[in-house]
Amino acid sequence: xxxxxxxxxxxxxxxxxxxxxxxxxxxxxxxxxxxxxxxxxxxxxxxxxxxxxxxxxxxxxxxxxxxxxxxxxxxxxxxxxxxxxxxxxxxxxxxxxxxxxxxxxxxxxxxxxxxxxxxxxxxxxxxxxxxxxxxxxxxxxxxxxxxxxxxxxxxxxxxxxxxxxxxxxxxxxxxxxxxxxxxxxxxxxxxxxxxxxxxxxxxxxxxxxxxxxxxxx
Amino acid sequence: xxxxxxxxxxxxxxxxxxxxxxxxxxxxxxxxxxxxxxxxxxxxxxxxxxxxxxxxxxxxxxxxxxxxxxxxxxxxxxx
Numbered sequence: 001x002x003x004x005x006x007x008x009x010x011x012x013x014x015x016x017x018x019x020x021x022x023x024x025x026x027x028x029x030x031x032x033x034x035x036x037x038x039x040x041x042x043x044x045x046x047x048x049x050x051x052x053x054x055x056x057x058x059x060x061x062x063x064x065x066x067x068x069x070x071x072x073x074x075x076x077x078x079x080x081x082x083x084x085x086x087x088x089x090x091x092x093x094x095x096x097x098x099x100x101x102x103x104x105x106x107x108x109x110x111x112x113x114x115x116x117x118x119x120x121x122x123x124x125x126x127x128x129x130x131x132x133x134x135x136x137x138x139x140x141x142x143x144x145x146x147x148x149x150x151x152x153x154x155x156x157x158x159x160x161x162x163x164x165x166x167x168x169x170x171x172x173x174x175x176x177x178x179x180x181x182x183x184x185x186x187x188x189x190x191x192x193x194x195x196x197x198x199x200x201x202x203x204x205x206x207x208x209x210x211x212x213x214x215x216x217x
Numbered sequence: 218x219x220x221x222x223x224x225x226x227x228x229x230x231x232x233x234x235x236x237x238x239x240x241x242x243x244x245x246x247x248x249x250x251x252x253x254x255x256x257x258x259x260x261x262x263x264x265x266x267x268x269x270x271x272x273x274x275x276x277x278x279x280x281x282x283x284x285x286x287x288x289x290x291x292x293x294x295x296x
Contacts (some may be wrong), residue, residue, distance in 0.1 A: 039289045081248040086289050089248050092283045140227065162224060165218070165274075170240075170276035179239035185274060193232040193275075199230065209231050216224045 009081040014074060028070065031084060032063035035091035039099065062098060100169040109176045112166050113158060133212055134156040140204060147198045148191075156191040159184050160213035232272055238263075243270045243277045251285045255292070 004027065006015065015022035036059040040047060047055055067089045077086055150155060162168040163184075170184055177184075199209070218226075238246075252265045253260060260268055271278045 003272060035287055038290070042283060042286075081252040082288075085252050085284070085293070086248040088287060089244065089280065089284050092280050092287065093244065096280055096283060130265075136221075141223070144226070144230075147281075153244050170274070177220075181276065185237075185240050189233070189237055189273070193235070194229050195230045196233045206231055213227050214222055216220075 005075075005083075005138070007079050007083040008200065011077065014071065025067070028087060029063055029067050031046070031087060032058055032066045032070070032091040035088040036062040036095040039092050039095035043096065043099045045085065046103040058098065063091060066094050097171040100171050101175055104169065104172040104187045107168075109162065109173070110170065112162060114167065136204070136208070136212060139202075140199060140209070143198050143202055143204070144195055147195050151194050151198065152191050156187050156194075159187045160191045163188060229273055232269070234269060237273065238266045238270050240270075240274060240277055243267055243274065244280075247277070247281050247284065251281065251288055254285065268284060 005024070010024065013020045014028070015021075016024075037056070040055050040059055048060070050058065066087070072088050073090075077083065121177070138155060148160065148167075152160060161168065162173055170181055172185055174181055200206075246263060246267045250260070250264050250271075253264060271281050
């Protein structure tokens with residue numbers, strides 16, 4: 001079904017007028033609806049309070065929003081992938097964002113942010129854990145705790161806590177803090193860099209860490 | 218923090234690179250990445266950066282995984 005048109009035909013028809021364009025838009029809407037519904041079905045727990053009829057309606061809404069996004073971004077399609085793969089990602093992105101936000105609707109991020117961040121590794125034996133390894137793990141854990149406490153900026157600490165510790169989805173943070181994914185990702189990246197440098201400055205090399213943890217990744 | 222979460226965090230710290238692509242760039246390229254992966258084409262060049270980003274970003278990873286599986290399902294239903 002998805003092979004009904006070539007990449008070139010898709011673009012041509014969507015950029016034309018009249019019947020050819022209408023037919024292409026309807027076919028595209030159907031593809032986006034299927035992608036959206038598939039996304040919701042995989043993430044049913046996010047929409048636990050929704051009936052199948054409501055989920056279908058939600059998928060219709062997401063497909064419509066994805067259609068608008070696809071048409072807006074059409075000039076950016078480079079033809080490096082199949083056109084259908086390229087359009088599906090808009091439906092998946094919009095649907096998954098909606099599902100995650102729906103799940104976290106009743107949860108206050110303010111409450112989570114007010115909680116003191118107490119980083120402490122609780123220990124526990126890994127597959128190749130001996131006493132020496134435990135000591136290095138403990139040292140790494142202490143260095144991480146120290147860096148989080150003293151070297152991260154307040155913003156870095158906030159998003160780090162919410163994402164790494166509380167496992168809040170990024171799109172929920174983006175919505176509540178009125179920001180965007182790139183900005184949140186940058187804060188996390190900068191925080192990870194500080195943590196990595198701290199470990200290295202204490203003589204803990206990547207090789208050491210890989211040796212210690214690899215079997216558990 | 219339990220062992221599993223701790224190990225995951227350590228991996229992310231160790232895999233951190235000085236330059237990483239943003240979520241927007243990842244979104245732009247993820248369809249190329251999925252088609253390359255499903256076609257068994259070697260992941261190289263800028264798609265390596267997509268792979269690195271996916272290892273760090275849960276939001277983008279979830280989208281990638283859903284997209285990949287959906288495309289795979291669609292492809293197999295046409296056969």
